[in-house]
Amino acid sequence: MKQPSSWTLYLRLLRYVKPHWKAFAAAVVGYIIYAASSTALAEMMKRLINGIQEPTADFRLLMPLFVICMFGARGVGTFLGTYFMESVARNVVHALRMSLFGKMLKLPGRFFDEHSSGHLISRVTYHVEQVTGAVTKALTVILQEGFFVLGLTGYLFWTNWKLTLIFIAVTPIIGGVVAYASRRFRRLSRRIQKSVGDVTHVASEAISGYRVVRTHGAETFEYERFNAASEYNRAQSMKVALTKAVSAPVIQTLVAVSLALLVWLAMAPELMANMSAGAFVAFITAASMMAKPIKSLTEINGLIQRGLAASQEIFSLLDSQTEPDEGSYDPGRAKGEVTLEQVSFRYAPEQSDALKNIDLTVSPGEMIALVGRSGAGKSTLIGLMPRFYQPTSGRILIDGVKLDDYDLKALRRQISLVTQQVTLFNTTVAENIAYGQPGASHERIIAAAKAAYADEFISRLPKGYDTVIGDNGVMLSGGQRQRMAIARAIFKDAPILILDEATSALDTESERYIQRALEEVCKGRTTFVIAHRLSTIERADRILVMDQGEIIESGTHAQLLEEGGAYAALYNIQFSEQGA
Numbered sequence: 001m002k003q004p005s006s007w008t009l010y011l012r013l014l015r016y017v018k019p020h021w022k023a024f025a026a027a028v029v030g031y032i033i034y035a036a037s038s039t040a041l042a043e044m045m046k047r048l049i050n051g052i053q054e055p056t057a058d059f060r061l062l063m064p065l066f067v068i069c070m071f072g073a074r075g076v077g078t079f080l081g082t083y084f085m086e087s088v089a090r091n092v093v094h095a096l097r098m099s100l101f102g103k104m105l106k107l108p109g110r111f112f113d114e115h116s117s118g119h120l121i122s123r124v125t126y127h128v129e130q131v132t133g134a135v136t137k138a139l140t141v142i143l144q145e146g147f148f149v150l151g152l153t154g155y156l157f158w159t160n161w162k163l164t165l166i167f168i169a170v171t172p173i174i175g176g177v178v179a180y181a182s183r184r185f186r187r188l189s190r191r192i193q194k195s196v197g198d199v200t201h202v203a204s205e206a207i208s209g210y211r212v213v214r215t216h217g218a219e220t221f222e223y224e225r226f227n228a229a230s231e232y233n234r235a236q237s238m239k240v241a242l243t244k245a246v247s248a249p250v251i252q253t254l255v256a257v258s259l260a261l262l263v264w265l266a267m268a269p270e271l272m273a274n275m276s277a278g279a280f281v282a283f284i285t286a287a288s289m290m291a292k293p294i295k296s297l298t299e300i301n302g303l304i305q306r307g308l309a310a311s312q313e314i315f316s317l318l319d320s321q322t323e324p325d326e327g328s329y330d331p332g333r334a335k336g337e338v339t340l341e342q343v344s345f346r347y348a349p350e351q352s353d354a355l356k357n358i359d360l361t362v363s364p365g366e367m368i369a370l371v372g373r374s375g376a377g378k379s380t381l382i383g384l385m386p387r388f389y390q391p392t393s394g395r396i397l398i399d400g401v402k403l404d405d406y407d408l409k410a411l412r413r414q415i416s417l418v419t420q421q422v423t424l425f426n427t428t429v430a431e432n433i434a435y436g437q438p439g440a441s442h443e444r445i446i447a448a449a450k451a452a453y454a455d456e457f458i459s460r461l462p463k464g465y466d467t468v469i470g471d472n473g474v475m476l477s478g479g480q481r482q483r484m485a486i487a488r489a490i491f492k493d494a495p496i497l498i499l500d501e502a503t504s505a506l507d508t509e510s511e512r513y514i515q516r517a518l519e520e521v522c523k524g525r526t527t528f529v530i531a532h533r534l535s536t537i538e539r540a541d542r543i544l545v546m547d548q549g550e551i552i553e554s555g556t557h558a559q560l561l562e563e564g565g566a567y568a569a570l571y572n573i574q575f576s577e578q579g580a
């Protein structure tokens with residue numbers, strides 16, 4: 001991948017600063033005041049020394065006033081600069097974070113297959129913060145100290161331009177050191193940021209999967225894995241520290257050498273000519289005052305490079321393609337006829353087909369059970385309907401309209417999805433049922449819960465429908481979570497229902513409730529069930545047996561048993577297991 005130049009990155013970052021130009025301008029004014037008042041310090045030295053040689057009453061009064069005004073101005077400058085720059089920074093972080101999050105809500109399914117959640121999360125948390133360094137802290141120093149250096153240089157030229165030229169002769173060497181350090185900082189920063197992604201990733205896996213970790217006695221393994229990630233992060237950070245620690249004194253030594261040279265040369269009679277003692281001291285003062293801003297300017301380099309490396313990651317995410325959404329068809333509520341014409345799909349060009357030439361027509365209200373070995377393509381087939389993925393060839397139609405022609409939101413409104421892994425959000429039971437529809441009526445929510453046989457256990461929760469169910473609903477049992485998901489689907493009331501039955505065994509009581517809840521939710525909807533339970537399969541209007549991406553058998557339960565093919569074999573195995 002071609003690395004964008006620092007300038008392109010910086011200019012792009014500055015676009016986020018643009019809306020806050022007023023605060024930015026205030027900060028710049030602050031820096032100019034700061035630089036001017038600091039430069040005045042050198043002039044003060046000149047007057048002081050010249051004044052001491054020939055003291056007057058005026059001088060005695062004016063000098064202290066001058067000091068107060070100078071520091072007062074400097075204070076105002078510092079305040080304006082610091083405060084307004086921080087305000088710009090926080091606004092930029094917020095804006096970047098929001099565009100990243102907004103983007104993540106629109107990325108296609110493929111993207112989440114390719115990127116770990118840890119790395120994605122670290123971009124909205126860590127990377128974004130890194131950018132502030134480049135945008136504001138660095139700008140603060142560049143502007144504040146930059147103006148100061150400019151002021152000092154101007155003052156030096158004004159005092160004695162020949163000496164100044166000599167002083168400036170060392171700048172190319174300093175430039176070289178800075179350039180080398182920049183490249184190194186940027187490379188290391190990229191590594192550090194990636195390692196933060198690794199750290200987040202390993203930690204989140206170990207936290208969310210703590211039961212598996214403990215039961216497999218994998219604590220040491222996870223500990224070591226985390227250690228490796230964190231250690232890598234530490235090592236890279238130390239390399240940054242080393243570069244910083246070496247480059248700053250090297251640069252300062254260079255400045256000191258040139259200062260020394262300056263003093264030596266300044267003593268030369270031909271250069272000293274017509275310089276007062278005060279002017280001479282002021283010159284040396286101004287020259288030595290250069291050391292601090294130059295040091296700050298070089299130290300800031302690491303920060304800028306870190307921010308640029310982070311912004312590169314952020315921009316690459318912002319530039320990635322979102323889900324295609326070009327259609328505009330919105331049927332309101334579709335009837336629910338689903339047609340697949342010669343649909344093939346593969347997840348990646350190098351993989352084999354997960355679906356091969358599927359032809360299927362489903363009438364509104366029909367219930368289709370999908371059965372087959374794991375890896376047969378059942379989930380893949382179902383994932384194409386809400387357009388999580390696009391078919392590689394062929395087309396899918398709902399009510400005779402191609403999925404691509406639908407407005408994406410309108411399309412997804414037609415489909416309810418009940419997955420095996422029920423996702424519950426850390427909010428109230430009511431909001432979980434009416435998910436995506438804030439402000440829904442309480443009666444409708446309760447009606448949906450009742451239809452899903454969930455009302456009973458919800459009423460027994462400490463705060464009923466207003467109980468906050470914690471991270472991913474940890475305080476609910478598997479069966480209860482399933483019923484929550486069904487209640488959500490009933491509430492959504494979409495014409496098409498996709499159901500991925502839980503494979504895990506439930507107690508008979510839960511099982512019975514869920515069975516009834518499922519019957520309820522299927523009523524009047526086109527239903528696709530990835531079926532594991534015999535009862536569901538027997539009830540289905542049509543059973544499709546899938547194998548290696550193809551539909552190999554199709555018919556009702558009785559027909560398929562009669563045929564004595566793959567389905568009959570599958571059924572017999574399950575039946576004997578159930579009987580056992």
Ligand code: ADP
Nearest residue numbers: 113347354372373374375376377378379380381
């Ligand atoms: P089933 O639901 O019948 O168990 P799937 O539809 O999940 O089967 O899988 C069909 C094929 O597609 C399998 O070979 C599987 O390895 C592959 N597959 C499933 N999901 C992905 C994915 N996100 N990326 C790449 N390949 C996948």
